[in-house]
Amino acid sequence: MAEWNGTIAKITLPTPFAVGDVNVYAVKGDRLALFDVGPKTDEAWDLLKYQLSELGLVPEDIEMVVLTHDHPDHAGLLDYFPKSLEVYGHPLNERWINRTDEFMAAHDRFYLGLFTEFGIPETYQKLAGQLKKSLKYSCSRSLTGEIMEGDRVPGLPDWQVIETPGHAQSHITLYREQDGVLIAGDHILAHISPNPLLEPPIAKGIERPRPQLQYNRSLAKLRDYPAGLVYTGHGANVSRLPELIERRLTRQHERAMSVKKMLEDGPKTVFDLCRQLFPAAFERELGLTLSETAGQVDYLLSLGEIEPVQDGKIKYFKIR
Ligand SMILES: [Zn+2]
Structure with missing residues (x-):
């Protein structure tokens, strides 16, 4: 049952994705906001209405939405709200939540x-x-409005924006200094490490982002914030953030080293490594498994553990 914990109420909604349910948060301040909204499905809408009613609310009471990032399981349900609802987020949400033909062509x-x-x-x-x-x-x-590093959320001045790119280029974490509460979207998850999804460059003519490296930096960045409770985008809350950060960084390093080991029998492409890492899943979840693999490769390159070998348009990687 949805209930208020001070000024925050956690609402859990179903998604059509492998990740399972998504968490969105009703947050009270000078205004009433939802932090993320859920996927665009009738089931999510019905369950949102139901849980809002447990809080004594109807969707019309929501005055604004804050997006932690643009992914469909967090932002899609916006289409069920009136067009007049105010939506705040990092500017890089825009290309994904308001997809133009030009962006989709560049994407392809x-x-x-x-x-x-x-x-x-x-x-x-x-x-x-x-x-x-x-x-x-x-x-x-x-x-409706863009929020970036260090900004306060309009109407909710207790909440400060920390940019945490990695899982998505648009990703932000919201921080309340007085009690160290974080609303972290998919940046911090209790049981899994979020996928460092490959995205097109944020402007024409520049290189693609390296999301695994960004993610690691964004994780390390949170060491500077005395965190209490962390509200996550999927699953349970996190109460011991420093340990989780160290565990994630260590595990990712170990995983990258096991990928390096796969290169001992000769140079391989990202796809070769992807099939070896995810023999059962790569066909079903090509985007996710390629992102995960490319993340490990980007990381090994950044450490100088491996180097690329170009063969025409194809890139192989070998141990240095
Ligand atoms: Zn996500």
Whole structure:
């Protein structure tokens, strides 16, 4: 049952994704806000209404939404709210929640280029369509206002914005200094490490982001904030953040080293490594498994443990 814990109420909604339920939060201040909204499905909408009613609220009472990031399971349900509802988030949400033809064309070109570079054989190129399948649960909305590093949330001045890119380029974490409470979206999850999703460059002509490296930096950044309770985007709350940060960073390093080991029998492409890491899942979840693999490769490159070998348009990696 949804209930207030001070000024915050956790609401859990179903999603059509493998990750399972998503958490969104009603937050009271000068105004009443929802931090994230859920995926665009009738089930999520019904359960949101039901849990709001347990809090004595109806959707019309919500005055504004704050997005931790743009992913469909967090932002899609915006389409069920009136167009007049105010939506705040990092400016990089916009390209994903309000997808233009131009962005989608650039998106497709970007992934096709990556598929070639990653050494994905033609027979698997048809799986490129999969990458967009989750967008049908997303919304078609525009931000009312942009919030960035150090900003206070409009109408909720207790809440401060910390930019935490990695899982998404748009990702922010909200921090309440007086009691160290964090609303962390998918940046901090109790049981799993979020996927460092590959995204097109944020501007034309620049290199793609390196989301695993960003994620590690964003994790380390939270060491500077005396954190109490962390409200997460999926699953349980986290109460011991410093330990979780160290555990995640250590585990990712170990995982990268096991990927390096796979190169002992010769140079491999990202796709070779992906199939070896995820033999059962790579066809079903190509986008996620490629992102995870490319993340480990980017990390090993950053440490100088491996180096690229270009063969035409295909990139192989070998131990240095
Ligand atoms: Zn997400």
